[in-house]
Amino acid sequence: MLGLTGVLLALLLGLVILQFCKFQWTAKRLPPGPTPLPIIGNLWTVKFQLHHETLMQLxxxxxxxxTLWAGQTPLIVLNGYQAVRDALVSNSENFSDRPVTPFFKLFANEKGIIVSNGHTWKQQRRFGLKTLRDLGLGKKGLEWRIQGEAQRLVEFIYSLEGxxxxxxxxxxxxxxxxxxxxxFGxxxxxxxxxxxxxxESTDSVANFFGTHWGQLYDAFPWLMHRLPGPQQQTMQHLEFLRxxxxxxxxxxxxxxxxxxxxxxxFYLDQIAKTKDDPTSTFNEGNLMQVLIDFFLAGTETTTTTLQWAxxxxxIYPDIQDKVQKELDACVETEVIHYEDRKRLxxxxxxxxEIQRCRTALPCALPRQCVKDSTVQGYWIKEGTIIVFNLASAHCDPNHWDAPDTFTPTNFLDMDGNFKSNEAFLPFSAGHRICMGEQLAKTELFIFFTSLLRAFTFRLPQGVTEVNMTGIFGTTFKPHPYQICAIRR
Known part of the structure; x- marks a missing residue:
């Protein structure tokens, strides 16, 4: 019996050594990174989470x-504006695929827009962009809906009476x-x-990927699919959404x-129009996933940014006061329009500045290299998974006057006029740039200004400290907090 145990231990040790040697051999052809451990790679190094601040420290x-290893899989991580831009913009087509990770496969099975690829992605994204325009994106029609929801929100908060x-x-x-x-109409x-x-289901599914449990699921899907844990609840939420x-x-x-x-x-019409086209990807399965994609992408990041706002x-009542004075001076109409931003x-x-300091999707969703490519002298093999640390571009001292401080002057010139910055990438860039960027910008502006025009926000009596560290999942959320909305 002891002899058998010894053989098994020797075999296990041999496998560990073999795995370690494989890591070392493969790492010679990859960018530098921390030494991976057998089986788990660098998951221990990053505490089982690709947190943007940890990535910047590394x-x-x-x-x-x-290079970081998620279990047996190498990930190439890009930090800083220049590295991120060179891949997202200069090599946009080469890095336009999504990896078919275990969770992405569970989530969409290569359908829809967010995590699909190739012909399916191109057809579904083209449909999504056209439909958004047909529904009034960039026009008064969709803005009217946003204004109506903003007003309903203001009235609800009024009812709380502070x-x-x-x-x-x-x-x-x-x-x-x-x-x-x-x-849905x-x-x-x-x-x-x-x-x-x-x-609740939207929140659970949207944030699972970026959590410790999400990283473990992708590293060991065969095990995590069977073990109890938050991943089981997320699967139930996904089934509810479907x-x-x-x-x-x-x-x-x-x-x-x-x-x-x-x-x-619009989609049902498209299915009918293309029913005889053998190349069409318009079907009920893709329709269901497109709707889930719309709902997740259109809800999470905008809500998170408004929470931070x-x-x-x-925390900065002087900035709040200055915003309110500008609103009082520059907006005379009862309803605020997106066009008003040019005067505000x-x-x-x-x-x-809120989006820069607290990037809602700090590491975006991973991409996959479509063909062998080079970024800043590093060769990246076809099929390699790429992680873009967008938050690091927002902290790059080469592109921001005050990268570590919350100050609106990062977006103002010497005359107090708004100025853009090429290193501002909250919606990513290139082929996979957020399809709903214009919708999100309009929502953020109208919701934020409507709330600040109606209320002054303060901490509840007796509360003097606020936790600004944030909770990292797929999105970067604030810790739960309470505030008082005082009617102006």
């Missing part, structure tokens, strides 16, 4: 282009209702139970409208 040792609230739920409900109206009451379950969306699709099929009014209408206003130079700068 970059000080290994450079702005480095009592402390955690703004996450009401912000998320309001932002989500813009997407539901656009996708109707919105929900803010206290609707089904809607609240939809919000069921909810399919009910909406069935309702549209059973009650056809005349002219298309929402995403489902209100938190920054209570300081307010516009504040919104951009």
């Amino acid at each position: 970059a000080r040792t290994y450079g702005n282009i480095m 009592r402390a609230l955690d703004p996450k739920r009401c912000l998320m409900n309001s932002v989500s209702n813009v997407v539901t109206a656009m996708s 109707h919105h929900f009451p803010l206290d609707d139970k089904l809607f609240l379950q939809l919000i 069921s909810f969306v399919m009910q909406e699709i069935r309702h549209h099929q059973e009650n056809p409208s005349g002219d298309p009014q929402d995403v489902i209408d 209100l938190l920054y206003m209570v 130079q300081y307010t516009n700068a504040v919104i951009h």
Whole structure:
């Protein structure tokens, strides 16, 4: 028996040594990085999470282009504006694929827009962009819906009469209702139970990828799929989203409208138009995933940014006061329009500075190298997974006057006029730039200005400190907090 145990231990040790040698051999052809451990790679080094701040710390040792191992899989991590830009913009087509990771496969099975590739991605994205335009993106039609939700949010907060609230739920409900109206043709009451379950499921699925559990799932899917843990709850939430969306699709099929009014209408028309085209990817499976993609992408980052926005206003009351004075002086109409940003130079700068300091999607979603490429002298093999640390571009001292300080002057010139900065990349760049960038910009501006025009935000009595470290998942959220909205 001892002899058998000894053989098994020797075999195990031999496998570990073999794995270590494999890491070392492969690493010779990759950018530098911390030494990986057998089986888990560098997951221990990064505490099982690709946190943007951890990646920036490692970059000080290994450079702005480095290699980390997620289990058996090497990841090339790009830090700093120049490295990120060279890959996202100069080599955009070469880095335009999504990796088919275990969680991405579970989430979409290569359907929809966010994590699909090739012909499917091109057709679905082209449809998404056209439909957004048809529904009024960049025009008064969609802006009117955003203004209506902003007003409903203001009225809800009015009803609290200054009592402390955690703004996450009401912000998320309001932002989500813009997407539901656009996708399904109707919105929900803010206290609707089904809607609240939809919000909870959206939050769970959208943030799972970036958590410790998400990284473990991708490294060891065969094990994590069977073990108890948060991943099981996320799978249940994903099934709820699919069921909810399919009910909406069935309702549209059973009650056809005349002219298309929402995403489902436009998509069902597209299925009918292309039914005889063998190259078409328009079908119910892709429709369901496109709707889930719209909902997740259109809700999470905008809600998170607005949470940070209100938190920054209570921390910097002088900046809040300056925004409100500019709103009072420059906006005379009852409803705020996106066009007003051209006159609200300081307010516009504040919104951009919030996005810079607390990038909602700090590491974007990973890409995959389409063909052998070179970035700043490093050869990257076809099929390699790339991680873009967008937050590091927002802290790059070569491109920002005050990279470590929250100051709207990062976006203002000497005359106090708004100025853009090429290193500002909250929506990524290149072929995979956020499809809903214009929608998100419009929402952020109208929701933020509507709230600041109606209320002054303060910490509840007795609260003197605020936790600004944030919670890292797929998005970078603030810790739960409460504020008081005092009617102006």
